[in-house]
Amino acid sequence: MRIFLLELKKIWTPGAIIMLVGAAALYYWLYGYAPVQNFPNGTQAALNLELALEWRERFGSAIDVDELAQIDGDFDAARAEFAREVSGIPEAVEEGVVSWEACLAFSERLRSEMERQAERGVTRVEPGSELDRLHGLLSEIIALPSYRRLSELDLWQTSLTKEMDGSTEQGYLHLSWLQNIEACGRFLSTWLVIAPAFVVAPFVMRDRLYRMRAAQWTCRVGRGIFVPQFTAAMLSACVVLVVSVVLWALPFAATEVPGLLDCALVGPWSGYDCPWDMTLASYIALRIALMLGVGLTSALVSHILARGSAGYVGMLLWLVPWCAGAGFIVVPELLDHALCAKQVGAGLGAVLGRVGLPGFEAAVVATGLVLATVLCCGAFHRQMRCDLKTR
Secondary structure, eight states: OHHHHHHHHHHSOHHHHHHHHHHHHHHIIIIIHHHHHTSSOSHHHHHHHHHHHHHHHHHTTSBOHHHHHHHHHHHHHHHHHHHHHHTTOHHHHHTTOOSHHHHHHHHHHHHHHHHHHHHTTOOSOOTTSHHHHHHHHHHHHHTSHHHHHHHHHHHHHHHHHHHOOSSOOBOOOOHHHHHHHHHHHHHHHHHHHHHHHHHHHHHHHHHHHTTOHHHHTTSHHHHTTHHHHHHHHHHHHHHHHHHHHHHHHHHHHTSSGGGGTTSBSOOTTTSOOOSSOOBHHHHHHHHHHHHHHHHHHHHHHHHHHHHTOSSHHHHHHHHHHHIIIIIIIIHHHHHTTTTSOOOOOSTHHHHHHHHOOTTHHHHHHHHHHHHHHHHHHHHHHHHHHOOGGGO
8 A cells, every 4th residue: 555655646746737737727728618608609509598498397308299289389479479579660561571471481582582693693782772671671570589489499390290200209409509518528538538648658657767667677576566556547547537527517517508417318409319218418427438438548558658668758659649549530539429320421420420330439438448458457467477587
């Protein structure tokens, strides 16, 4: 135990703590601050978040067929409110825009007219023209308080009616604000690859630089220092990983997200397609578990690479490609929409979207963790059995 505590003391030096805290603060300011600061991001996201909170109180975690009838009633009430407000605009009444259906037809008429002008090579609306006047009228209608709520209710009613088959429930979470949580998870997964390297690699390298390994390898008992060193390094890495997750989660805890954690994740506009029932809380918990597994794997890999390096320069030549490749490219794409069907995009996301089945991320993380553990155990085994005469 005394050796173990001394090894911990070697890890948590004032310089190491300052470097780690400074790097964490800089990284959060560059990447982690924006998803929280801009939550919800935009008027549409704010309205959909407001609807989700309202429906959580009324319908629970998901919407069934019977509750869909209540949304139909909300839609009719919103249409009546919109008709009342738009009737207060004289120009709208002159154009016959006195209902929601008339507003949709008016908007479609303007769009068709813009397409006809584009076909004639006219790309701008002349100030003072009739088309400019109609565009101004449409902007005034869109600015009505009831317009945005009605447009979102119209979208949700159509989508929910299409998705329900009479026996299923549908979630009502929207990707416009869920994407902030997903972005935060992507940036956090990168940090959880980098952070263990700050803790583990310099500590493992220090004994070699101070020529302590020669003294440790003079007897079999001395070579057993690997166990307390490895335990101290992994415990320190775990502390850094857990503290990082907690500190990144606290800002979101101050938003409206905790009130929606028990809501169904899969829905017509959530952007998640999972083959099993999953709530927002279970998705976040599983995503965090996968990221912690990746972080622990990174700690093991950093330990292996540092032990095999002759100095700090050699260590960096191994660690920088590892952190850059795994942290900024592979892991964020691998864990994007984790345990759900991948959206086939470009680059590595296209590859993972085509070859990966939902849930394969857990198998990849577990395989990497096991392989890194086996390599560390093999290094310890070789160290204990090494013939000192050949060293």
